Amino acid sequence: MKQKDKRLYLILFLLIAAAAFLTSGRRGGNGDLSLEISVDGRVTRSLALSDTAPGTSIMLRPGGGMNELVISGDSVRMVSADCPGGDCLKMAPLTSERGVIVCLPHKLVLKLRAKDGRKPSNPDDAIDAVTY
Amino acid sequence: MESWFPLPFPGVRLGLANVFPLLALLLFGPREAVAVALTRLCMAFLLAGNPFALACSAGGLLLSLPLSIALWKKHRDELSVPAISVASAAAFNVGQLCAVVSLTSEPRIxxxxxxxxxxxxVTGYLVGYMADKLRLRIETALVRRSP
Structure with a gap:
């Protein structure tokens, strides 16, 4: 420990606390959430979790790739993908408005939002297949 | 918070290999540290072949290298090596996430x-601690060899 160490640690701690405070936001209930699927920053599809049967599996083909996600009740997770890293498969399931699942190679982002049922901006990017 | 725990973010690696660029900075200087960091970046890309991991690391290094070099140059006497490493790790994380945000245009990340x-x-502290100890050992070993 040198003399300025403590000051540096304190500054960092405050930065982390500030970041945590700024990003915390409001915490949505589980009732009226909808899943928002976006590719390359554009929302391509949004569907309400409450309208979706538990165990619904959705196939997506973002930019030539393949991703499969499963909606089970109030959580959403990625179950298969053909991207090189497979990092999106390891991400925590979405359960609240706070998390996000990202498949970086396919520029695919999944997140939950308070239900509003937005329409896809481009019908070609919409879901290719839904299985129950 | 709770939903983050299984794996908070894809590609989270502890970054313990950052001992080597830091050690290069301590033993040889800024140029060598940049060389080691860039070599490591390229090698990781050649071995794993993941351009997105490359982009994230590059974004991190863009911030962390200048910061750690500046701290080492100007505040070496007032800051311990673990402290410099912690600051550098924080800068790396910021740069990394900025890279992800710009790739996905999803600020929620x-x-x-x-x-x-x-x-x-925490890992930044460990890295700094290890680099500090290693430098001490290497330096004493060198002194012993060349009387």
Whole structure:
């Protein structure tokens, strides 16, 4: 420990606390959430979790790739993908408005939002297949 | 918070290999540190072949290298090596997330910042501690060899 160490640690701690405070936001209930699927920053599809049967599996083909996600009740997770890293498969399931699942190679982002049922901006990017 | 725990963010690695660029900085200087860091970046890309991991690391290094070099140059006497390493780790995390946000245009990813910064702070401290000890050992070994 040198003399300025403590000051540096304190500054960092405050930065982390500030970041945590700024990003915390409001915490949505589980009732009226909808899943928002976006590719390359554009929302391509949004569907309400409450309208979706538990165990619904959705196939997506973002930019030539393949991703499969499963909606089970109030959580959403990625179950298969053909991207090189497979990092999106390891991400925590979405359960609240706070998390996000990202498949970086396919520029695919999944997140939950308070239900509003937005329409896809481009019908070609919409879901290719839904299985129950 | 709870939903982040299984794996807060894809590609989270502890970054313990950052001991080597830091050690290069301590033993040889800024140029060598940049060389080691860039070599490591390229080698990781050649071995794993993941351009997105490359982009994230490059974004991190863009911030962390200048910061750690500046701290080492100007505040070496007032800051310990672990402290410099912790600051550098935090800068790396910020750069990394900025890279992800710019690739996906999804600002919500920034919500991971506090988590990875906290984890990065701990590993940053370990990295700094190890680099400091290694430097001491290498230096004493060199002194012993050349009387």
């Amino acid at each position: 920034l919500a991971y910042l506090p988590v990875i910064m906290a984890v990065g702070g």
